[in-house]
Amino acid sequence: MQTVFIVLLSIFTIMETFSQNITTDRQPVAAGRFYPADKETLTKDLSRLFESCKKSPDNWNVRAIISPHAGYMFSGKIAASAFSAIPKNAIYKNIFIIGSSHVMYFNGASVYNCGDYITPLGKVPVNKEIANKLIKNNKVFNFPINAHLQEHSIENQLPFIQYYFKEMPTIVPVIIGTDDENTVKKIAEALRPWFTPENLFIISSDFSHYPAYKDAIENDSLTAMSIISGSPKTFLNTLSNNTSKQIPGLVTSMCGWTSGLALLYLVEGNNKLEIKLIDYCNSGDSPNAGKDEVVGYNAIIMIDKKQDAATVHETKNSFSFTDTEKKQLFAIAKSSIQAKLNDNKNIVLDEKSFPENLKNPMGAFVTLKINGDLRGCIGRFISSEPLYKVVQESAISSAFEDPRFNPLTKDEYRKTTIEITVLGPLKKINNINEIILGKHGIYIKKNNRAGTMLPQVATENGWTVEEFLGFTSRDKAGLGWDGWKDAEIFIYEGVVLEDN
Numbered sequence: 001m002q003t004v005f006i007v008l009l010s011i012f013t014i015m016e017t018f019s020q021n022i023t024t025d026r027q028p029v030a031a032g033r034f035y036p037a038d039k040e041t042l043t044k045d046l047s048r049l050f051e052s053c054k055k056s057p058d059n060w061n062v063r064a065i066i067s068p069h070a071g072y073m074f075s076g077k078i079a080a081s082a083f084s085a086i087p088k089n090a091i092y093k094n095i096f097i098i099g100s101s102h103v104m105y106f107n108g109a110s111v112y113n114c115g116d117y118i119t120p121l122g123k124v125p126v127n128k129e130i131a132n133k134l135i136k137n138n139k140v141f142n143f144p145i146n147a148h149l150q151e152h153s154i155e156n157q158l159p160f161i162q163y164y165f166k167e168m169p170t171i172v173p174v175i176i177g178t179d180d181e182n183t184v185k186k187i188a189e190a191l192r193p194w195f196t197p198e199n200l201f202i203i204s205s206d207f208s209h210y211p212a213y214k215d216a217i218e219n220d221s222l223t224a225m226s227i228i229s230g231s232p233k234t235f236l237n238t239l240s241n242n243t244s245k246q247i248p249g250l251v252t253s254m255c256g257w258t259s260g261l262a263l264l265y266l267v268e269g270n271n272k273l274e275i276k277l278i279d280y281c282n283s284g285d286s287p288n289a290g291k292d293e294v295v296g297y298n299a300i301i302m303i304d305k306k307q308d309a310a311t312v313h314e315t316k317n318s319f320s321f322t323d324t325e326k327k328q329l330f331a332i333a334k335s336s337i338q339a340k341l342n343d344n345k346n347i348v349l350d351e352k353s354f355p356e357n358l359k360n361p362m363g364a365f366v367t368l369k370i371n372g373d374l375r376g377c378i379g380r381f382i383s384s385e386p387l388y389k390v391v392q393e394s395a396i397s398s399a400f401e402d403p404r405f406n407p408l409t410k411d412e413y414r415k416t417t418i419e420i421t422v423l424g425p426l427k428k429i430n431n432i433n434e435i436i437l438g439k440h441g442i443y444i445k446k447n448n449r450a451g452t453m454l455p456q457v458a459t460e461n462g463w464t465v466e467e468f469l470g471f472t473s474r475d476k477a478g479l480g481w482d483g484w485k486d487a488e489i490f491i492y493e494g495v496v497l498e499d500n
Contacts, residue, residue, distance in 0.1 A: 205256025451476025
């Protein structure tokens, strides 16, 4: 009789929120159950799994993987196939591990922020700064850390990470406790600022639970193909269709479907990413299990598509600034404000003293803050004037001409921090799924009304894309909350410079 190491989902509502400020490492609970608790045995098992797994080309830029989390004797080879698609020399800043809760229900997500994760191979550091930011800025993440304590879906990925990566990145462990699609979408939007090439996303999930062997193969193939489509709607429809077939024994087509859905919301409409199926088996393929009630395992990866010549050219011409150039821009902003404050005059800038990069005609905004609160923000989208001059004029306008505030005083200036956002060209879009929070600013225009918000505003406030559009439409363009729906929408990228 097959023994499957799966904890069934217990449905109950969290009635009180537990403190997330206790400093304590999360101890292993799956060791000795899903994988060996002994370090030496675990290392040997991982070595064997990686030696025997399916190998992939070593030149892919892997952005995300879907990896199973069952007992290693059943699913370990498929997990190793997913990880092996990542080049051995790949370096990631953070690994976001997302799993769906098997032990409790709550209407959002829980991110572990009060310690590190422990396995028999040692400590896995948690990026507590990102975890705290997710909690602080997003109500949907404000759920108790005890969701992690008995959950195996995150933990089962960690030994693979520890064994495979030469340089251990920090992790951001996320447990999704809801099956509400709109809430999952909000979770995805909160994670979007970090869905970048420098971070790896791991979706921890098995697939079909408890159908017969042949039924599992067919069902798991349909589910995998719906994920490869990149469409949340196709994925959800496939799950619904699978259920409607009333396949004997089938409890779920994918136990971590909400985690998979979050990933699909992140990639929806992005034609620069490609999703691939790497390997598949189910527990019936193991000599330790029967074929009557099986669990399915897919290894799926998401990679950057190969760039064509035009894309490479565009990438090479993306704007950036050296440390020296950044210092010059802030010197311009500060000296311009000080001259106006102290002598009520404008300084004359010598164009010959600036590098060519600062002479390019570009838009920019200068933002002033006092103790984190906005004190002024004015700028231009596009300009025929050089960047250094736009920064000078925007700094003066932000300090003394922003109609929302009185002119800046000398006392206020001593407490003021300055932020400069340099803007790329405007691009008109027809699908709001092209908006990437934290990367894109938006500009909404209808008839003679228009308004904008900078890229960082959405992430600072923890908004979804729809909220970003709504606030910009209502508060900046004066079109009302839903005015963006029949207006022209433009996006632009911004390089945010902070004074060090």
